Amino acid sequence: MADLKLTQVIKRFGDLETIHGIDLDIKDGEFVVFVGPSGCGKSTLLRMIAGLEEITDGDIHIDNECVTRVPASKRGVAMVFQSYALYPHMTVRENMGFGLKMAKVSKHEITRRVDEAAQILQLGPLLDRKPKALSGGQRQRVAIGRTIVRNPKVFLFDEPLSNLDAELRVKMRVEIAKLHGELRNTMIYVTHDQTEAMTLADKIVVLRSGNVEQVGSPLELYLNPANDFVAGFIGSPQMNFINCEVLAVTADMLRLRFPCGLETDMPAMTANVKAGDNLKLGIRPEHVLEDASGELVICVDVDVVEHLGGSTFVYADYAGDISMTLQVGGLSDINGKDKREISFNRHYCHLFNEAGKSIGLRKDALELKAAEKMLPMAG
Amino acid sequence: MSVKHLKTLGWYLFLTGIGYVFLFPLLFMLVSSLKPEQAIFADLYSIRAILPVGELSLDNYRQVFEKSNVSLYFWNSLFITVGTVIMGLFVNSLLAFTLSRMSWRGQKLVLAVVIALMIIPLEAIVVPLLLLASKLPSIGWEGGMLVLKSSWLNTLHVQMLPFVANSFFIFLFYQFFRDIPKDFDEAAELDGATPFQIYRHIIVPMSGPVFATVAILHFLLMWNQYIWPIMAVQGEDARPLMPGIQIFFGRQSSWGEIMAYASLVTLPVLAVFLMFQKKFVTSLAGAGIKG
Amino acid sequence: MEPKSVTRLQPDIQEQKPRRRYVFLMSTPALLGLFMFLVIPFFMAVGMSFTDQRLLSPNETSWVGLRNYDRLLNVSGMVQEPVRDEAGQLVLDGDGQVEYPRLRTLLRSDPAMADYKLFSSWDLGEKRYIVLAKDPHFIQSFINTLLFVLLVVPLQCGLALALALLINRQLRGIFLYRTVFFSPVVTSIVVVSIVWSFLYHKDLGLFNHYLQAMSFGLIGPIDWLGDPAWSMPSIVIMSAWQAAGVQMLIFLAGLQGISPDLYEAADLDGAGPWSKFWHITLPGLRNTVVFVVISTTIQAFGLFTQVDVMTQGGPQGSTSTVMYHAVTKGFREQDIAYGSAISVIFFLVILGIALFQKRLFDSKGDK
Numbered sequence A: 001m002a003d004l005k006l007t008q009v010i011k012r013f014g015d016l017e018t019i020h021g022i023d024l025d026i027k028d029g030e031f032v033v034f035v036g037p038s039g040c041g042k043s044t045l046l047r048m049i050a051g052l053e054e055i056t057d058g059d060i061h062i063d064n065e066c067v068t069r070v071p072a073s074k075r076g077v078a079m080v081f082q083s084y085a086l087y088p089h090m091t092v093r094e095n096m097g098f099g100l101k102m103a104k105v106s107k108h109e110i111t112r113r114v115d116e117a118a119q120i121l122q123l124g125p126l127l128d129r130k131p132k133a134l135s136g137g138q139r140q141r142v143a144i145g146r147t148i149v150r151n152p153k154v155f156l157f158d159e160p161l162s163n164l165d166a167e168l169r170v171k172m173r174v175e176i177a178k179l180h181g182e183l184r185n186t187m188i189y190v191t192h193d194q195t196e197a198m199t200l201a202d203k204i205v206v207l208r209s210g211n212v213e214q215v216g217s218p219l220e221l222y223l224n225p226a227n228d229f230v231a232g233f234i235g236s237p238q239m240n241f242i243n244c245e246v247l248a249v250t251a252d253m254l255r256l257r258f259p260c261g262l263e264t265d266m267p268a269m270t271a272n273v274k275a276g277d278n279l280k281l282g283i284r285p286e287h288v289l290e291d292a293s294g295e296l297v298i299c300v301d302v303d304v305v306e307h308l309g310g311s312t313f314v315y316a317d318y319a320g321d322i323s324m325t326l327q328v329g330g331l332s333d334i335n336g337k338d339k340r341e342i343s344f345n346r347h348y349c350h351l352f353n354e355a356g357k358s359i360g361l362r363k364d365a366l367e368l369k370a371a372e373k374m375l376p377m378a379g
Numbered sequence B: 001m002s003v004k005h006l007k008t009l010g011w012y013l014f015l016t017g018i019g020y021v022f023l024f025p026l027l028f029m030l031v032s033s034l035k036p037e038q039a040i041f042a043d044l045y046s047i048r049a050i051l052p053v054g055e056l057s058l059d060n061y062r063q064v065f066e067k068s069n070v071s072l073y074f075w076n077s078l079f080i081t082v083g084t085v086i087m088g089l090f091v092n093s094l095l096a097f098t099l100s101r102m103s104w105r106g107q108k109l110v111l112a113v114v115i116a117l118m119i120i121p122l123e124a125i126v127v128p129l130l131l132l133a134s135k136l137p138s139i140g141w142e143g144g145m146l147v148l149k150s151s152w153l154n155t156l157h158v159q160m161l162p163f164v165a166n167s168f169f170i171f172l173f174y175q176f177f178r179d180i181p182k183d184f185d186e187a188a189e190l191d192g193a194t195p196f197q198i199y200r201h202i203i204v205p206m207s208g209p210v211f212a213t214v215a216i217l218h219f220l221l222m223w224n225q226y227i228w229p230i231m232a233v234q235g236e237d238a239r240p241l242m243p244g245i246q247i248f249f250g251r252q253s254s255w256g257e258i259m260a261y262a263s264l265v266t267l268p269v270l271a272v273f274l275m276f277q278k279k280f281v282t283s284l285a286g287a288g289i290k291g
Numbered sequence C: 001m002e003p004k005s006v007t008r009l010q011p012d013i014q015e016q017k018p019r020r021r022y023v024f025l026m027s028t029p030a031l032l033g034l035f036m037f038l039v040i041p042f043f044m045a046v047g048m049s050f051t052d053q054r055l056l057s058p059n060e061t062s063w064v065g066l067r068n069y070d071r072l073l074n075v076s077g078m079v080q081e082p083v084r085d086e087a088g089q090l091v092l093d094g095d096g097q098v099e100y101p102r103l104r105t106l107l108r109s110d111p112a113m114a115d116y117k118l119f120s121s122w123d124l125g126e127k128r129y130i131v132l133a134k135d136p137h138f139i140q141s142f143i144n145t146l147l148f149v150l151l152v153v154p155l156q157c158g159l160a161l162a163l164a165l166l167i168n169r170q171l172r173g174i175f176l177y178r179t180v181f182f183s184p185v186v187t188s189i190v191v192v193s194i195v196w197s198f199l200y201h202k203d204l205g206l207f208n209h210y211l212q213a214m215s216f217g218l219i220g221p222i223d224w225l226g227d228p229a230w231s232m233p234s235i236v237i238m239s240a241w242q243a244a245g246v247q248m249l250i251f252l253a254g255l256q257g258i259s260p261d262l263y264e265a266a267d268l269d270g271a272g273p274w275s276k277f278w279h280i281t282l283p284g285l286r287n288t289v290v291f292v293v294i295s296t297t298i299q300a301f302g303l304f305t306q307v308d309v310m311t312q313g314g315p316q317g318s319t320s321t322v323m324y325h326a327v328t329k330g331f332r333e334q335d336i337a338y339g340s341a342i343s344v345i346f347f348l349v350i351l352g353i354a355l356f357q358k359r360l361f362d363s364k365g366d367k
């Protein structure tokens, strides 16, 4: 159990800097998820914490102790690899006990601790099998079991579920969440699947090309993304973006013109905005209404409709070249090739300035809920 | 019988004919070693040449043991071969491990040098190696006493140590190790294993096939050594089988005895070959393709 | 965060040190072995080839420059006029042959020619053309080795390819034939040479027996190992037979790497077996062929054991090879320096041929 603190951590491969000075505070017992597109440096950062990758500059503290120059095995961390890295020539029991054996723990103690971990993960009947004789999900569990046995201060996971099929992935996700509930250790989890991030994390760290874009709870990132990158990355399907022109600026309002000519007022932080600027207005698919009942009504050409039963995804074109996604109720009557009006409400809109920074007003879950009741809304 | 069957039969006949050409000298050697001299010549021109028929005995073998110090040569050969192969497996795989699974300064250069050394054939260096060996001091037994010898010549180790490290085998190990995912090492590193423990507990157990391949190739190489022992070993004490049989052959011994000697030299390898023939064949082909 | 003003020591000293010790400990044994017994002898060979080093000698070793190479490679020629008497008539010897001045006397009398020996000569018209060499044995050995390589490489590779094609088919028990074709490889070449000496025997040998039986006594008996014209071809045939199994396996692996789809596509195009062989099999085996030819060539250049066991370089030097000559000089005559010079030449030739073959194959591949 431990706090983890990263101070100005930098990684260079030769002359190429891939991590550009990251600061991060992780509290004891937190479940932290690193997300970001492929190649953004998630694995590298995780491996630096693990001690598998040399830290070019900066410091890492675990439990207020500087571990920057401490070898991997002495940092008190354990890692679940994407490929599981189960030793093929050892049984499950030997795999799980290998770390203890290297640490010269007595045979008796190894057996006891392996059995204990096996108990937690229901691996008992598999202990004498080789990894080859296990299913994907079982291997995954053994890989986790191996880390539990060592009773580390920090658990590290590098895309542990990416080799599983969709169904198993959901199941293992739940198991990992349960495990965290039981063990209450600090866990750091790397993924590029934002659903995993949203469901598992106490705290999400969004990375883009070696920089931290935003740190926060899943709901915080969902409601108040700091910029258009985070807004686009968190939430599924992706947020819709509409380019709008600023016509006039007041103390707390912007007058915007939509591409279709619609003009409207929008509350915002207007400090650095001037008339003539181009803004990005973001609206999540699940906040778009399939009829004209919302505050802002626009007209779109429906392209494709996907009926999933519980909900319906609608892909449409707005003002010629802006593609919009709608997530509406399961019993929607929208048909392909319709030309129809859709709408949305102001308090669900996000606004980003030309640099991508959010200039919308801060959203609060409770306030939104209250506002929802006052306004007409479908679904 | 259909045309197809006839065709198949034809193939078998053809293959058997060619197989006869390949097997004849070997069978002839084994069979003749059991026959008295006159029977060898009497049977020579018929199929009986490769059939163990007529008056068979182990007399030729008895003669060989009497006339030549075969058992000493045999143990020398076995000791040299097995000793070198074991040391070689260890030493060559260790270097390959550091080349493929650790990173250090000068690594690329060392790898390039090892690969370049593969082009130097043994034949190109035996002459200077002889001089080198004659100048290296060593400790040996003589009449139950430990004595300092002024040269490596006429010893067992002069036939072993120069052939322990082998750039081709290092390369074979390197290629195999390189393709093992790095995750295993890192998992073990997190588990607190030292590089040597990673080698010993993770990489070696996962590399059975390449160890078998190299062991087989190295065994053949060492067992069949000829040019080096005839230069480096003059006396009887350290002489291995191949020079032994050549000397026996040069003495105009009877053909039956020569065939018995040849069979003795061949049978151990043949037995190992037949036992592991699948392994043999796949590993040799694999080594060739990669090399 | 305040910016870092102090630059750190780059490598982490505490962690790197034990690691480096492991690298050192684990790589040293093999590197030491290679260095001691391959690199040093190699450079010793180069160095000693410029000296007069002997294996056991009371005399100081001294530098002799290129003398060894000169002795090895120097070839010269001369033309002799027949001996005439005072009247200008040709002098005939007892057999009625034209007589020439005695070469030995001639060479002795001229200090510049004293080191030369006769390599070869032939008469044309009234003149006698003579090729001289300082070490005619070496020149002959070199030519013999080239001859061996030129004969054995195509034979062995062709045989190996044929065998591989033969057993690359779905027949029950085919692996048995594979084992049989491979068995000579696991038999020591010393043993093979001894057994084949028997088969090659002039009076008792099997080859002459079959040859005579099949030609109704018209051909033979051939003195396979005793006739300078036949000795080298005899060794070639035996060597190809012994070693083809290795190349067969390599070809077999290459054949199995060719996608069966290609053959099926060719079947659909109505290609016959020959055109399939030319247009699919051979191109598919390109890299394998390159490897096999180069490695077989290098091996063939080292020819020694067969010669040492079967013919000791004879008859009349017809089977002496570069390696045989190197061992004879360097070891049996203890002239290490001269043997080293031969080794250096040997290495350069192999290197040259390997590079040349690689270039050749590479440029063909570009087309």
Ligand SMILES: Nc1ncnc2c1ncn2[C@@H]1O[C@H](COP(=O)(O)OP(=O)(O)OP(=O)(O)O)[C@@H](O)[C@H]1O
Residues within 6 Å of the ligand: A013, A018, A036, A037, A038, A039, A040, A041, A042, A043, A044, A045, A192
């Ligand atoms: N050993 C290395 N040498 C040079 N560059 C590297 C090395 N390892 C990673 N990189 C670079 O560092 C960057 C970050 O890589 P990293 O593996 O951390 O990405 P990632 O976020 O884990 O991506 P993914 O989701 O695809 O796993 C990439 O641009 C990668 O090319």
Ligand SMILES: [Mg+2]
Residues within 6 Å of the ligand: A042, A043, A044
């Ligand atoms: Mg990654």
